[in-house]
Amino acid sequence: MTIRSSFARALGCSLPILVLLTPLVLGSPAQAQRGRRSAPEATAPLQVQPTWQRPRDLERASRDLAKAQRHLAEASFLSQRGSSPEAARLLEHGQESFTNAQASLEAGNFFAAREQAKAAENLAKAAKVLYEAELGFMGRPGRSFFEAPFRAQEYLSRLQAEMAFANINSGSVSDLQNQVQNLLGDVSTDPSSYTFADYSRSKAALYSARAALHLLAAERLGGMTTLTRR
Numbered sequence: 001m002t003i004r005s006s007f008a009r010a011l012g013c014s015l016p017i018l019v020l021l022t023p024l025v026l027g028s029p030a031q032a033q034r035g036r037r038s039a040p041e042a043t044a045p046l047q048v049q050p051t052w053q054r055p056r057d058l059e060r061a062s063r064d065l066a067k068a069q070r071h072l073a074e075a076s077f078l079s080q081r082g083s084s085p086e087a088a089r090l091l092e093h094g095q096e097s098f099t100n101a102q103a104s105l106e107a108g109n110f111f112a113a114r115e116q117a118k119a120a121e122n123l124a125k126a127a128k129v130l131y132e133a134e135l136g137f138m139g140r141p142g143r144s145f146f147e148a149p150f151r152a153q154e155y156l157s158r159l160q161a162e163m164a165f166a167n168i169n170s171g172s173v174s175d176l177q178n179q180v181q182n183l184l185g186d187v188s189t190d191p192s193s194y195t196f197a198d199y200s201r202s203k204a205a206l207y208s209a210r211a212a213l214h215l216l217a218a219e220r221l222g223g224m225t226t227l228t229r230r
Helices: 003-026 029-035 055-079 085-106 110-135 148-166 172-185 196-220
Strands: 168-170
Touching (some): 055 085, 148 168, 148 196, 172 196
């Protein structure tokens, strides 16, 4: 047997084994595809809607404006029968705050609009308390009857602290602070001489201080430019 014939014979015997082992060594095309790391697919970035553009914030701001408008209408109705200059001044501030709230709402600053609307609501309540006391519409006193002067003083102290921090000494907030001080200056805290007039002035002072705090919050939110710093 020649060398050539021996080699051909050996190759013929090994060929079936090579055919069987080749897929195991090299792998099938499907296996190669599965083993290959696929490139990550590009995904579009999530579109997060800004907080100030959410319909829920618009709904809340609109609701606060509607509430303030209702209280202003009630105070305006009482102003046609009363003549309190302090109440008239507070009502004027309330109407101005409501106008600013409408402008902030149209500009898309819903948070400032809410604060300005709450300020208008509190100013309308302050005016209503004074008009009701003047016209004799006061109801039965509650638990807060004797606490009203002290609660109002607490709000005034907080207002003064925030004004000092914001370095504000003029403008609408400063004007309201002066009115709060004037209202409380004529209040007697002696239980033996404490009257409904003292209670009404204390409640009006409390509402006015709340309104001023809301205006400060609106100014911080960038929805108001009428406040003046030093």
